[in-house]
Amino acid sequence: MKCINIAGAGISGMTAGINLAKKGYKVTIYEQGNHAGGRFEADWQFLENWSTRQDALEFYKSINLSTDFFHKPIKEMELLLNGKKHHVKTKSILMYAVNRGRRSDSIDSALYQQARTLGVKFIFNSPKRFDEVDIYAAGPRRPDANILGYYYNADKTDKIIAVYDTKLSRRGYTYLTQFNGVGNLVITDARKACTKETLQVFEKSIYEKYGIKLKQKELFGSIANLFNAAHYYLNGRYYTGESAGLQDPIAGFGMRIAANSGYLCAKAIDENLDYDSLIKKQILKKIKGSVIYRRILFDLKLAKPLLAVFSLFGAGKLLENTDLLKYCMRIMYASKINNVLYPPFIIYSRIFKRDSYKRNVNINPERPMDYLKKN
């Protein structure tokens, strides 16, 4: 029986492990933290449901993953655009709210149970270097974006508030999510480190606009790898998910991409296929779109005027009970035109050293927590 060692019990590592165990491999997953999804504690995240016609949960099932975790279909949310409130409602499911980390109903706990049932061995509190394993699935390896937030105790009202406000974040976005009495208030920024002071300004504006007061809050910090790497298979080793820079650079919706890369990695190993080609064929199109629109919105500074126009015409009313938002997102992420637009955008990024020019995954093995301690 062939043995496979994986670093990281997150989405991509466990997806690879589950699919390899199903094929009869003896899999061991080494995790730095003390639980599956060790990078997260009680984080609400969203499985996007716009980049393919196939429903996100159906996609999970199609790559042999359990969907036995809390998932709440989302069809409406609040938008706060530069201080103006909107309510957005879509006709079909825009995304699913899921939990990450330690909780028993989280996506990580469900994948952990599934993997255990298939005989995958987990070793916790056991960080591994990339050269000690066959698959490196350890999440972000360099801080392209910074994240700062609070976990807090919420009342029983479920709420999602997506906020775009240049005073809070210039090259990122901020949001509040609360379900089942657990809330997260989060700032992301790809240019500078988020600060506690900005978080306090955000908290105050959420209280003033929505009357939400955060109780028993606890600070957390994180980083994200937003930009694509040059290789996914290097020196006999497979890199999956964010450790290979496989992420959605515009909005950070990396869970589907991570799961898909874990699945393709298992397929490449089992069927002796070229992993780099599989990733390029099946995942890069989505990332290309995301890179292009990141440049358009942030470098050409179009995000602010576009959202101002959107806000002026009443964002909620424009989108209400239609799938317009989903169609726009699908065009952004999955249109064939991305293949044509991508090369000039990459040349531009390289010449002007913009943040999406390709990087080699081996460049900087700095670990997230070391970075956070220093900053």
Ligand SMILES: Cc1cc2nc3c(=O)[nH]c(=O)nc-3n(C[C@H](O)[C@H](O)[C@H](O)COP(=O)(O)OP(=O)(O)OC[C@H]3O[C@@H](n4cnc5c(N)ncnc54)[C@H](O)[C@@H]3O)c2cc1C
């Ligand atoms: C605050 C925040 C909000 C987000 N919101 C969303 C969202 O709404 N929707 C979405 O789709 N995506 C979201 N993402 C992105 C998403 O979480 C990631 O893209 C996805 O989890 C990447 O999966 P992965 O398998 O690459 O890494 P992870 O799921 O992060 O797993 C990596 C695992 O490796 C472990 N590890 C780290 N170093 C080592 C080591 N040296 N040895 C062993 N183990 C190690 C970590 O503890 C972790 O458990 C968010 C990310 C953050 C930080």
